[in-house]
Amino acid sequence: MTQRILRLLAGLSGILLLALGLTCLLAPAGQLDQFSILPQGNAGLSTIRGDLAGLFFGMALFALRGAITGSAQWLSVPGIFLSFIVLGRCLGFVVDGSSKSAMQSLAVELVIIVVLALATMALRKRPAPGNSFRFFVAVAILLVIATASSVVFQKQLGLILATRTLERNFDRQLLATLPDGLHAGLCGSGSPLADPTRSGPCIAVIAGKHVYIVDTGDGTARKLALMGIPPGRIDAILLTHFHSDHIAGLGDMMIQRWGGASHTEPTPVIGPQGVETVVAGFNQAYSLDKGYRIAHHGEATMPPTGSGGTARPFTIVQDSDSSQVVLQQDGLTITAFAVHHTPVFPAVGYRFDYKGRSLVISGDTAPSAVLAKYAHGVDVLFHEGLQTTMVAAIQHQAEGVGRKSAAKIMADIPSYHTRPEDAARLAQQAEVKQLVFYHTIPPLPLAYLNATFLGDAPRLFKGPITVSKDGLLVSLPAGSTTIAMRALL
Numbered sequence: 028m029t030q031r032i033l034r035l036l037a038g039l040s041g042i043l044l045l046a047l048g049l050t051c052l053l054a055p056a057g058q059l060d061q062f063s064i065l066p067q068g069n070a071g072l073s074t075i076r077g078d079l080a081g082l083f084f085g086m087a088l089f090a091l092r093g094a095i096t097g098s099a100q101w102l103s104v105p106g107i108f109l110s111f112i113v114l115g116r117c118l119g120f121v122v123d124g125s126s127k128s129a130m131q132s133l134a135v136e137l138v139i140i141v142v143l144a145l146a147t148m149a150l151r152k153r154p155a156p157g158n159s160f161r162f163f164v165a166v167a168i169l170l171v172i173a174t175a176s177s178v179v180f181q182k183q184l185g186l187i188l189a190t191r192t193l194e195r196n197f198d199r200q201l202l203a204t205l206p207d208g209l210h211a212g213l214c215g216s217g218s219p220l221a222d223p224t225r226s227g228p229c230i231a232v233i234a235g236k237h238v239y240i241v242d243t244g245d246g247t248a249r250k251l252a253l254m255g256i257p258p259g260r261i262d263a264i265l266l267t268h269f270h271s272d273h274i275a276g277l278g279d280m281m282i283q284r285w286g287g288a289s290h291t292e293p294t295p296v297i298g299p300q301g302v303e304t305v306v307a308g309f310n311q312a313y314s315l316d317k318g319y320r321i322a323h324h325g326e327a328t329m330p331p332t333g334s335g336g337t338a339r340p341f342t343i344v345q346d347s348d349s350s351q352v353v354l355q356q357d358g359l360t361i362t363a364f365a366v367h368h369t370p371v372f373p374a375v376g377y378r379f380d381y382k383g384r385s386l387v388i389s390g391d392t393a394p395s396a397v398l399a400k401y402a403h404g405v406d407v408l409f410h411e412g413l414q415t416t417m418v419a420a421i422q423h424q425a426e427g428v429g430r431k432s433a434a435k436i437m438a439d440i441p442s443y444h445t446r447p448e449d450a451a452r453l454a455q456q457a458e459v460k461q462l463v464f465y466h467t468i469p470p471l472p473l474a475y476l477n478a479t480f481l482g483d484a485p486r487l488f489k490g491p492i493t494v495s496k497d498g499l500l501v502s503l504p505a506g507s508t509t510i511a512m513r514a515l516l
């Protein structure tokens with residue numbers, strides 16, 4: 028009976044490996060997020076279709092053959108392959124540092140290894156209980172020694188780990204690894220509502236060698252550095268509007284850029300009329316800190332002329348088809364257009380065009396026909412989203428515990444944001460290729476909640492939809508139609 032169950036589980040492992048092989052072979056682009064990789068053109072896709080699919084097919088073949096015929100030898104082969112994969116992964120944790128998605132992959136691999144190992148032992152023609160017992164004792168002793176060593180030498184091992192992590196991550200050159208094209212990194216996918224995993228709104232747009240930041244929500248400078256995009260490399264910051272959640276991190280972002288590369292010019296801050304007030308306010312608020320930084324680190328490191336920001340305002344007309352080309356540089360065109368965020372005025376979205384690739388960032392807006400016009404045919408539309416059914420639940424809860432102001436705010440906010448269903452309808456009408464939600468309201472601590480947040484959106488937009496998290500990198504290589512996604516955090 029145990030043998031049958033284990034053969035069944037081994038067979039299921041084989042089917043899982045077979046499915047992974049098939050998806051790598053037939054839909055390699057869809058596996059990029061799964062494996063956190065970015066292919067280098069057709070050669071990269073060929074690697075996924077060939078090397079990765081081949082590895083999975085081989086393991087699946089051995090696992091399925093072993094499960095069907097009851098052969099322990101066949102079953103042991105994928106187990107050995109997976110053991111080497113786990114070894115490599117563990118080495119990566121020590122040398123490169125760990126990540127949540129790598130830990131999840133490790134957990135799945137360990138489960139399959141255990142299933143295959145147990146099935147292999149159960150199917151042996153001549154069981155050798157003595158050998159198995161000695162093997163398990165040896166493994167147990169090794170585990171005890173490893174655990175004890177990690178406790179006794181924790182300080183020393185911690186220093187080695189910290190040094191290795193620094194060596195690998197301190198000067199991460201993400202930008203140098205990106206192919207020429209348009210890239211967008213979510214340095215903040217959240218909204219004003221408290222979210223343990225999402226910073227305030229922020230999208231880093233990389234066009235060729237230039238880096239632009241759209242909105243600077245709370246905590247976004249730190250998130251940007253974690254993603255391997257040095258704040259010192261920022262060319263300019265663009266603001267969509269001046270709600271606090273979109274500017275709360277502006278001071279920090281300007282400080283990090285100044286000190287990050289000893290800039291001698293203030294950070295250009297591009298925005299609609301009113302940006303002068305915001306920048307002047309931050310410059311004033313950080314004027315004492317500026318003095319401290321220069322006194323402590325010296326003028327060579329912190330040039331006095333490079334602190335703070337310089338406002339670069341443009342004029343946009345409310346409630347009209349008003350737009351402005353706000354920047355043209357090295358093949359990149361950034362166009363601002365008016366959106367509907369009443370009573371907030373001005374409020375704009377931005378369109379980026381670079382070498383035939385394009386993206387639009389909605390900023391905060393109610394459903395906007397103007398946005399649909401400027402988003403027409405773009406590769407990716409980054410749109411805000413507010414799910415009214417979920418916000419209504421928060422309102423109901425706030426009323427229930429007597430928090431009248433919170434209930435009132437929840438009742439008010441749907442009027443100047445967009446339901447995911449409306450954004451999907453708009454994306455379909457504009458024929459965008461991919462829709463990415465950011466500035467999600469309410470917070471979505473579990474990916475399981477994404478379906479509730481999206482509601483009927485997948486039915487209304489025929490293309491792919493992504494609910495973004497901080498660290499998502501969307502890549503649009505020049506000279507291709509590829510839309511690649513990977514998690515940097």
Ligand SMILES: [Zn+2]
Pocket residue numbers: 218219228270272273391466
């Ligand atoms: Zn907002």
Ligand SMILES: [Zn+2]
Pocket residue numbers: 268270368371391
């Ligand atoms: Zn807003």
